[in-house]
Amino acid sequence: MTGNSIYLPKKAKILKIREETEKEKLFEIILESGEPLGHDPGQFVELSIAGVGEAPISITSSPTKEGPSFELCVRAVGNVTNALHGLKEGDEVGIRGPYGTGFDVEKFKGRDVLFIGGGLGLAPLRSLINYAIDKSDEFGKVAVLYGCREPCEILFDDEINQWDELSDIDMHQTVDRCPEGVCWEGNIGVITTLIPQVDFDPETTVAAVCGPPIMYRFVMQELKKRELPDEHVFLSLERRMKCGVGKCGHCQIDGLYACQEGPVFNYADIRDVEEAL
Ligand SMILES: Cc1cc2nc3c(=O)[nH]c(=O)nc-3n(C[C@H](O)[C@H](O)[C@H](O)COP(=O)(O)OP(=O)(O)OC[C@H]3O[C@@H](n4cnc5c(N)ncnc54)[C@H](O)[C@@H]3O)c2cc1C
Ligand code: FES
Missing domain, CATH: 2.40.30.10 (Translation factors)
Structure with missing residues (x-):
């Protein structure tokens, strides 16, 4: 070698x-x-x-x-x-x-951005959220929807509070459930319950979505109700990976190599790929 x-x-x-x-x-x-x-x-x-x-x-x-x-x-x-x-x-x-194809930031520039993160899915989104904050003059309005199962699972707690205080970020959080005795003043319900609470124009908005596999189908149903075009939605999909560089085939989704063509895909490109979502 x-x-x-x-x-x-x-x-x-x-x-x-x-x-x-x-x-x-x-x-x-x-x-x-x-x-x-x-x-x-x-x-x-x-x-x-x-x-x-x-x-x-x-x-x-x-x-x-x-x-x-x-x-x-x-x-x-x-x-x-x-x-x-x-x-x-x-x-x-x-x-x-x-490695891999990330979010094409050029497609987000000049647009309003809707981030939808479930659980650990906030980790890859955080890279683009902070990018949009640091280059705020290149982006329109930013909304962040973040959900996890319980308040003790919230990631980047302090940073989320800082985002919440920024005037150009519309921050929404939810938990699936809140155990008795735990203090939680936010929304209770799955992440899709936050989507109707956000005001966005489907013509000018691009969405970045990442979360557990079960989340995608329901998020897409809600975004469709809001008439967000499929081309405006970018999803980060996890697959079992080994080499990370398109050699071993472990990450294939109906012939697509998630490690190279993804992990971020445009929804319009994968909506008809049976195994994708
Ligand atoms: C593009 C991408 C980005 C990722 N980003 C993150 C991230 O930011 N943070 C993060 O924590 N994780 C992330 N992951 C997930 C992480 O890579 C996996 O959880 C990985 O398996 C962890 O490696 P491990 O050796 O610790 O776990 P493993 O020992 O591989 O075990 C992981 C889990 O999978 C099960 N498992 C192991 N092998 C198999 C198998 N062959 N079939 C079915 N189940 C099996 C195990 O029982 C265990 O529950 C990402 C994955 C991808 C593809
Ligand atoms: S992880 Fe080996 S081809 Fe994608």
Whole structure:
């Protein structure tokens, strides 16, 4: 293997770890070379831990973030992610990428943007949300709809409060349920219950959607009721991935390679692809 092999991870160091919830941690990472990652919002990296394995993880920080480091928000679910949660600041990981087709920011510029995130789906959206905030003169109105199961699962809590205070962001949150004794003043109900609460013009609005697979069909039904054209909807779809670079075929959706043609797809391109949603 040569030093340029697409399968060879670059050495990187964990600069900071922040606990977001019981299951998710935010990792600030820097490549050993000190180079910026050079990603687009919606792209992912293959993160590896020596002796354990590799997993695809969305880049949650915006390319507009200062400095060469980048952030990954990771839920501990299996081999790699549990091993990562066991690491500490200063430890080494491997990084390949950035990979995949992210959100085409040119298609969002000059438009109003509606973000719809469910659970961990907020992680890839956060990259584009902060991009739109940092370059607010290039975007119209921004609305963020975020839902998770219970208040204890809310990610990026402090940051959401900051977004809420910005005059050009219309922030809405919901939880599916709120256990007795937990303080929650927001909406209760699935994420689709927030869509009728937002005022948007389907002609000038583009939506970015990411969440658990079950969410997409219901979100699309609500967006259709509001007459948002399919071409105005961009969805980030997760599939089992291995190589991340179009070689192994693990991520195929009816012949589409989610690791290269996605993970972000325009809804008009996948609405007739049976396995996509
Ligand atoms: C483009 C993309 C972006 C992603 N972004 C993020 C992100 O930002 N944050 C994040 O936390 N996760 C993200 N994921 C999900 C993450 O890659 C997976 O959860 C990954 O499997 C974790 O690796 P692991 O080794 O920790 O888990 P694994 O050991 O692979 O196990 C993960 C879970 O899948 C089950 N499983 C394992 N193998 C199989 C199999 N062959 N068939 C069915 N089930 C199986 C396990 O039982 C376990 O429940 C993303 C995935 C993709 C494709
Ligand atoms: S993950 Fe290997 S082809 Fe997509």
